[in-house]
Amino acid sequence: MxxxxxxxxxxxxxxxxxxxxxxxxxxxxxxxxxxxxxxxxxxxxxxxxxxxxxxxxxxxxxxxxxxxxxxxxxxxxxxxxxxxxxxxxxxxxxxxxxxxxxxxxxxxxxxxxxxxxxxxxxxxxxxxxxxxxxxxxxxxxxxxxxxxxxxxxxxxxxxxxxxxxxxxxxxxxxxxxxxxxxTLPEPGEVKIYNRVKPTVPPEQFVPFVMTPNGVSPMASYGEGYRYNVTGLTHDTMGFSTNRADEIFPKLDKLRNKIMNYTDEITKIRVEMMDDAEIAFIAYGSVARASLQAATLARQAGVKVGVIQLYTIWPFPDKEIQQLTERCKAVIVGELNMGQIVTEIRRILPRELPIHTMQRYDGDILTPMQLLEKLQEVL
Amino acid sequence: MKNLMDKIVLPSDRFEMRLSGSGGQGMVLAAVIFSEAVGFGSSKNVAQTQSYGPEARGGASKSDVVVSPSEIFYPKAIKLDLLLAMTQEALDSYYSALKDHGILIIDDVLVTHVPTDDYYGLPFTRLAREECGHIMVANVIALAAIAEITGLVGREALEQAVLARAPRGTEDKNKKAIEVGIREAAKLKAKRKKK
Amino acid sequence: MPVVEKQRSDVILQYLRPKKKFPSVWCPGCGNGIVMGALIRAIDKLGYKRDEVCCVSGIGCTSRMPVYLDFNSLHTAHGRALAFATGVKFAQPNMKVIVITGDGDALAIGGNHFIHACRRNIDITTILINNFIYGMTGGQGSPTTPAGAFSTTTPYGNVEKQFDPCGLAQAAGASFVGRSTVFHTPQMEKMIMAALEHKGFSLVEVIANCHTYYGRLNKQGDPVAMVNSFKENAVMLGKAQTMTPDQLKGKYVIGTLHENKEATEFCDEYQKVVDVRMAGGKAR
Known part of the structure; x- marks a missing residue:
């Protein structure tokens, strides 16, 4: 219809x-x-x-x-x-x-x-x-x-x-x-986040205040807070600093506010992995070729699945490790000379064979190329 | 497994077509219009892609359309069910991508060397000039012929899609182009049936 | 305009950030402080609310100024102040956006942003403190270093020619262009006021002393000697118009050099587009 x-x-x-x-x-x-x-x-x-x-x-x-x-x-x-x-x-x-x-x-x-x-x-x-x-x-x-x-x-x-x-x-x-x-989502169908705004009066405002989750409430210019924004490493007031006791917390904050919430940032798609012996790991347009190749290979009786990364950074270490626990090999397809595969090598056990399929001539990897690689691996 | 590739069966519910010619012949626009017509006329999924070089005019131009009732994984053509070639260069480049017994449609004035007898030949550019008053609508005549030959989109959906994209003042020429394309393709179909 | 008689230093202290640690990064005798004082007095006399002022700067000695002032402040990357300021002004057209920059920041690494901000005639006031040298990095040649002058990267004399920031701005489309020096403080203050009140892109170039590097390397003496030389070599525009190019060599022509009140302003023009589109106008 x-x-x-x-x-x-x-x-x-x-x-x-x-x-x-x-x-x-x-x-x-x-x-x-x-x-x-x-x-x-x-x-x-x-x-x-x-x-x-x-x-x-x-x-x-x-x-x-x-x-x-x-x-x-x-x-x-x-x-x-x-x-x-x-x-x-x-x-x-x-x-x-x-x-x-x-x-x-x-x-x-x-x-x-x-x-x-x-x-x-x-x-x-x-x-x-x-x-x-x-x-x-x-x-x-x-x-x-x-x-x-x-x-x-x-x-x-x-x-x-x-x-x-x-x-x-x-x-x-x-x-x-x-x-x-x-079909575009209807208004209200997808949750929208807005930056947290300060609730304290301006004289108590600390623009880069340490908070439990690492995110400081953010005032906009013109709202009465008149704070300093600088590219110099700064203290919680936004003024440049050379003090170790202010530099460490600032840089730790930049890391921890994201790394402590990796689980909530990570997003992957998992297809046909339940009994998969081989996993295609891919992202972007190569994920589509991988899904196509895996679907065709399944019809030919090969136990192969796909892990598609929607979040590339922070890297979904834990998810990939768990999903490939029972795999005999993984195939990483990329349109480059091997970038994300270095992360895969970092997180997977040494004994698990990691095969690559790389294309960098300006064209997309095809399902047939991935299937040929799969045939080699089998 | 040494024989995996022999066991691979391409998905039967995917229809893959490629519109090819030279830049400026409106191949990408034709693919966009066809994709929209599929959207108007059915609940099928469509993926339309193209490859292009730095030239805005001239040079090879191609656009793929994949139509399927299920999720389209790979967005480009794997093996073509249909190839439209508006120039000799396009046919030479893409003929090998056509499936055995796939549908080949050519502009039989501009394409003179065809490696098979199994094709639909129509003088799209000449029909556009002589019957519709402008070579610009050659791509629309070709689309109408594809619609008639494949049955993938109905005339109404195609007309809706074409008119949604047609510059003001060209509506009549475009309607005429659809009529001509369907008429000429129907004639060819009838001839092939007799054979 | 409210005329409040206050001690000059009282006015200045009111506008310095209470929580910022002083002293400033500037050398004793630096011309930047004189410009900061004039800017503060100009804003005070105009009666702007502090929350409605945003000072934006890049990198360099001069670019530290916004950090000391109790306004909204955006201390950005080298050369990019005007590009950041364009974002601030366009997002909040009612904000008084002031860019404080130096000759290296505005004219070398930021030269492209400078001419394009002028071209758009976006309502930003730019105060360009020109001391003919890179101060913060230790006295290297800049786009305004005069031919033949010495710096740590022109140890045998500068073989390049200098930019005229005012001529550049006017040619690029700025609708208010003026020049002053740190000697002519009352004139500078009035010029900053006029620039702030001008609708469109305004440039105030202030000739200033960097005795630490430029003065020392070119044997121009202490801050007092350098400021005195600005007094001696400054020529008011009216008088300059009667002088020959030869007579004007080595002089600083000061005053309001260009003013066009008719030029349309970028944010206003865009708002017109928004008004039509929001009323349902169809794209061509």
Whole structure:
């Protein structure tokens, strides 16, 4: 039966829709293939709801404006692709240390450098974790379908607001540019988090106060709190410090507010793993090829399953360890020269064979390639 | 297991098609319109993808549409059920991706060397110019032919989808294109039945 | 305008952050303090509420100023103050956004943001303290270091040419451009007031002394000698217009150099778009 609520949406546009659902009111960006539709879509939609879009002079300026808008109280996002993400990383670090919620979408393409602008890749996975200098803990999510892109973008905003931290959405060219028929969630269908606001009077306000969960209530400029925000390592009042008894707690806070809640941030999809002897582990568009390959192999009588990672960072160590306990081998497919597989090697026992299937020519891994690898492993 | 690949049976409920030609012929737009028509006319799932280079015009252009009643895992074509080739280069590039006995549709003015007798040939570009008054709608004639040949979308859903995307003032040309595409494809179908 | 006669130091103390640890990072005799005093008095005279003022800065000696002031403050990354400030202003158009920057911060690493903020004519007041050198990192050459001048990275004399920040801003589209020096404090204060009240992008360039590096490396003497040299070499705009380029060599032309009250402002123009779209206007 026809379902009129379904819309054919491109992945990049679905990302905009998810952001709007989550409450995005500010977007700053700079054109770059294959992410540009996110800027175009935001420029069309935001003025209709009183939001703001600005095309900045480069990607550095884009993330700067996003952080400025976020401390001024608006849920903010930027979107880019490899080279642009590289330009942004210094200021993503500024968002980490100032604990400013914001969402950065990276529609991955082949690199390094200008690389393959119109071709797919997953080679910024490690950059999303380690891109900026210094010590910090990152959150990154990876959708694999157009429908996922809506829900994962909403989740990215929720995580950013809840933990006062930048969150990266790792899209890739295939998902960003593919179109699928999806149904957008109704208002109220998905829970939306907003940053916790201070309840104390301004004279008692401690902008980076230590709290049990590590998240300090956040005032917006103009609300009467008049506090200092700086990229220098700072004390709880927001003033720069060189004291060990203030530096340790600040950096520990950046880590613990996320690592203590890993269980609530982690999201994976598990298919056909109950009796699986072999597991495909994948994320993004490769997860789709893996699901296809596993389904076909099951029909041919092979006990194979799929673990799909929606949360890439923090890495779902525990879940993967438990799910693969009875496996005889795992196959990790990626569109890079081996990034997430280093995490898999870190967490799985040495005696468990870890096979890789890597493609970095700008095309997606096909189910047939994964099946051929599976045939080798069997 | 040395013979896993021999045991693999491609899913029978997936229909995979590729619209190919050169940049500017509207292959991606045609794929988008077809996908929307599937949405208007059924509860099936659709995934539409494309590959493209830096050229906005000219150069090879292709777009895949996968239609399935169940969840679409892999979004691109694995082995094509249908190939539309609007240029010789497109046919040469993608013919090998077509299943045995898959449906091949070509513009038989622009494509002259076809490695099989089993195909539908229509002069899409010429029909567009001569019957509809603009070569821009050649892709719509092709879509209508695909709809008629496969039965994947009905005429009403296709018309709804085409008109939703048609620039103002081109509605009549597009309606005419659908009519021409269905008419010509129906003729070809009838001929093949006789054979 | 409320005229309240107060001791100058009383006014200044009222606007310094009570919980910030002093002393400041600035050397004794630094021109930055003079500019900070003028800014405070200008804001006090204009009667702005502190919660409605946001000072944004990048990295450098000058960029520490917002941290000492009891307003909303955003101390950001090197060169990026104007980009952050654009986000703040666009998100909160009623906020008085003031960018405090130096010559290296604004014109080298931040040069692109500078010209684009001017081009948009976004309603931000930028106070650019020009001391011809990088102070915080120890006296390196900057985009305003004069040809031939010495710095720790131009030990044999600068072979590059200097930027004219005011000319650059005007050419890029800023609608208020003025120059003063740390000697001409009353004029500077009035110019800052005019800039703050101007709707659109306003630039106040203040020539200042870095005796610690620029003065020492170029044998220009102590703070008093340097400030005196600004007095001697400053030429009011009116007089400058009667002088030849040769006569103007080594002089600082001061005063309001450019003002355009008709230029449309970025946030206003965007708000018009929002108003039409929210009323249901269809995209073209």
């Amino acid at each position: 026809p379902t009129p609520k379904r819309k054919l949406l491109q992945g990049n546009i679905a990302c905009v829709q998810g952001a709007l659902y989550a409450g995005m009111r500010f977007f700053a960006g700079y054109p770059i293939t294959p992410s540009t539709e996110l800027a175009e879509g935001s420029s069309r939609e935001l003025p209709k709801i009183g939001g703001r879009f600005i095309q900045m002079e480069d990607e550095i300026a884009s993330i700067a404006a996003v952080i400025g808008a976020s401390v001024s109280g608006l849920k903010s996002m930027t979107a880019t692709s490899g080279p642009g993400y590289s330009l942004m990383v210094e200021l993503i670090g500024y968002a980490y240390i100032t604990e400013t919620p914001c969402v950065i979408v990276n529609v991955q393409r082949g690199g390094p450098s200008t690389g393959l602008p119109t071709k797919v890749s997953q080679s910024d996975t490690m950059q999303a974790r380690w891109g900026t200098h210094g010590d910090y803990t990152a959150i990154a999510v990876a959708p694999s379908t157009v429908a996922d892109t809506v829900t994962e973008t909403i989740r990215a905003f929720n995580l950013a607001e809840r933990f006062r931290t930048p969150v990266t959405v790792l899209l890739d060219e295939v998902i960003g540019h593919s179109r699928e028929l999806i």
